[in-house]
Amino acid sequence: MLNKYPLWKTLMVALVIAVCALYASPNLYGEDHAVQISAGRNAQIDEPLLNQVKAELEQSGITFKSIALEGEQILVRLNDGETQLKIKEQLEKSLGKDYVVALNLASATPDWLESLGASPMKLGLDLRGGVHFLMEVDMNAAITRAKEQMVDDFRTSLREEKLRYRRVDEAANGVDIQFRDQETLDKAQTFLSTNNRDLLFSDKGDMVLSATLSEQRLKDIREYALKQNITIMRNRVNQLGVAEPVIQRQGADRIVVQLPGIQDTARAKEILNATATLQFRMVDLDHDVRDAVDGRVPPGSQLLMDRRGQPQLLENRIMLTGDHIVDASSSFDEYGRPQVNIKLDSEGGNKMSQGTKDNIGKPMATVFIEYKPSAEKDKDGKTVFEKHEEVINVATIQARLGRDFRITGIDSPSEAQNLSLLLRAGALVAPIQIVEERTVGPSLGQENIDLGMQAIFWGLAVVLIFMVIYYQKFGMVANLALLANLVMIVGVMSMIPGATLTLPGMAGIVLTVGMAVDANVLIFERIREEIRDGRSPQQAIHHGYDSALSTIADANITTLIAALILFAVGTGPVKGFSITLAIGIITSMFTAIIGTRAVVNAVWGGKRLEKLSI
Known part of the structure; x- marks a missing residue:
């Protein structure tokens, strides 16, 4: 019998459309302010804090939709943006x-839909609002860090x-090493130049061997700093839950960052500017820390403070970095105390193993390092970053350590979680500064959505009217397929996890409306x-x-090939x-060919027809 689908095929079409409708439905619920x-580092989120915030809001007479402990944060859902700003100021x-x-903006999707994995479509910066940053990597800091690593590597x-030296110091374009005699200098030059072919070695006189960074090495350092910063920022933003961020390179030393849905630029800056990393160094037991406090810091050592304000004298030699x-x-x-469990790569495991094998029973310090922008500017007008170092833990080495170990002595569980997040995402290779900042408000995003929806609505309306007038009942079938x-x-x-709707994406939907009905016009x-040509209605439908x-x-x-090329190169x-x-x-191919055929x-x-309403 002509033009009869088996039941399974009709049910398959209905099931596909029903599933898509189910997963499209969260978009009807919108978002809550x-x-x-x-x-922060010295606080924690818990049930007592939740009750404190709730009581404070109720006492102030502020109406809110809900307040709940979600993961490691408290989320207060509100009815409007004005109340949102008022509560933020009060709680601060x-x-x-x-x-x-x-x-922030929080999805209002019901729990039963979220349990099925359904969530609203991700919207881009132009539709949802958010922040746009143009950030510049401090390449001078990247080169300085490379020289610091060279100093440590040369000493080791x-x-x-067993080549004795007097000192190893940073120089303008590299590192200077001073020796006691010419013979040792010559041996060191031969040894170091063999193992560091991208450095230029020369005898500066006065028993000083100079290791200069070549132009290729400088280029590699800058390139590595930029690429690693992009990777680390992407990891950090993803772990902090910012949906569909855009993080990409611009030029030789700049990075574009777009965070849809973020309304608070201060919070966004905190996410992006965190440059936390760790160093593991031995405590100097050969000298008295009280002498160092009085200003007599011995060569090869550094005086730092721990979190309780107690001085710690550490060796300059870095056993391992983050x-x-x-x-x-x-x-x-x-004992129920918070700790951070660390896992190293193979090279780090070897360094830790070599560094601790001869120091069992001796104290090792964990140094927490942050770079923070200061009020000063350099000669190029760029912000100068200050290096802040703090000892967060001093522990006695009980056994030879390897790739896995732990850091204890942390004040609170939330601090341990924040530290582990920053270490897991990675430390920025070089500090960054924001050279351009733009905020796209939700109101502008909503205006774009409204205009885009109008374009889709009017384009759809014209097509629906035309199809009904021109193709009568078959036109109504085409309209069902279009919807x-x-x-x-x-x-x-x-x-799709990686799909984000932007304003040009809405233009793609408008274009698809016209293309979707084109297939039905041909049929x-x-x-x-x-x-x-004289065929019966059933034969005409079939052919x-x-x-x-x-x-x-x-x-x-x-057209699909053209779209794939645009996706690949755009x-x-x-x-x-x-x-x-x-x-x-x-x-559109599914609905126009299979969907309309199922309805027709x-x-x-399977009916005897004299004519068709087409």
């Missing part, structure tokens, strides 16, 4: 500097080769031709769909346009 409270005053109070390698940390997690020790196509596009966009016109299929496939496949808005276009092409077969298939 919210205030997010997270802990009452909670103090130990807590970070930030504005010369000591292992660059070798591949994983970090917070937990509790056998189902829009639902499927939204559903698929909501299901319906072919059915009309078959009827004019109309079969004959138009190759033409529809050719037209859509070539960035930002171009990529967003290509994603919606590609999804729209695939869903259900209504007209």
Whole structure:
């Protein structure tokens, strides 16, 4: 019998559309204005704090939708933006500097939908609002850090080769090493130049060997600093839950960062500017710390303060840096005290093993390092970053350490969690400063959404009216397919983790509306031709769909190839346009060919027909 689908195929079409409709439905619920409270280094988020915030808001007579402890933060959902600002100011005053109070937007999707993995479509910066930063990497700091590493490497390698030296210091373009005699200098030059072919070695006189960074090495340092900063910032932002950030390179030393949905620029800066890392160094037991406090710091040592304000005299030699940390997690020790579990890469494990094998029973310090912008400017007008060092832990080495060990002596669980997050995401290779900052407000984003929805609505309305007038009942079938196509596009966009809808993406949806109905026009016109050629209505429907299929496939496949090329070579808005276009092409072929055929077969298939309403 012509034009009859088996039941399984009809149910398959209905199931696909129903699933897409289910996953598109969270977009109907929108987002709530919210205030997010997270802990600083010396605070923690817990149930008593939640009750304190709730009581304070109720006492002030402020109406809120809900307040809940979500993970490591408290989220207060509100009815409007004005209340959101009012609560933020009030909580900042009452909670103090130990807590970070930030504005945010929280999804209002019901819990039962979230339990199915359904979530709203991710919106780009131009639709949702957020912050845009243009950030510049401090390349001078990257080069200084490379020279510091050279100093440490030279000291270690010369000591292992038993080549005695007087001092190893940073110089303008590299590192200077002073020796006691010419013979040792010559041996050291031969040894170091063999193992460091990207450095230029020369005898400066006065028993000083100069190691100068070559132009290629300087270029490599800058390139590495930029790429690593991009990678680390992306990891850090992802772990802190910012949805679909855009982090990409611009020029030789700049990075573009866009964070959709972030309303609080202070919170965004805190996320991006954190430059925390660790150093592991031995405590200097050969000298008296009281002499160092009085200003007599011995050569080869450094005086630092711990968190309780107690002085600690440490060796300058760095046993290990945070660059070798591949994983970090917070937990509790056998006494219920917070700790951070560290996992190193193979090179770091070897360094830690070599550094601790001869120091069992001696104290080792964990130094926490941050770079913070100061009020000073350099000669180029760029912000000068200050280096802050603090001893967070001094522990006696009980046994030879390897790739896995732990840091104890941390004040609170939240501090352990924050430290592990920063270490897990990585430390920025070089400090960064914001040279341009723009905030796209939610109101502007909503205006873009409204204009885009108007374009989709009017384009859809004109097409629906035309199809009903021109193709009558078959036009109504095409309109059903067109509406189902829009639902499927939204559903698929909501299901794909990496898909983000931007303003050009909405243009892609508008374009898809026209392209989706094009396939039905080809099919319906072919059915009309078959009827004019004398075929029966059932034969006309059968041949109309079969004959138009190759033409529809050719037209859509070539457009799909163009969309894939745009996705491969484009960035930002171009990529967003290509994603919606590609999804729209695939869903429109499904609804126009399989979907409409299922409806036509259900209504007209297997019946004796004298004529068709087409």
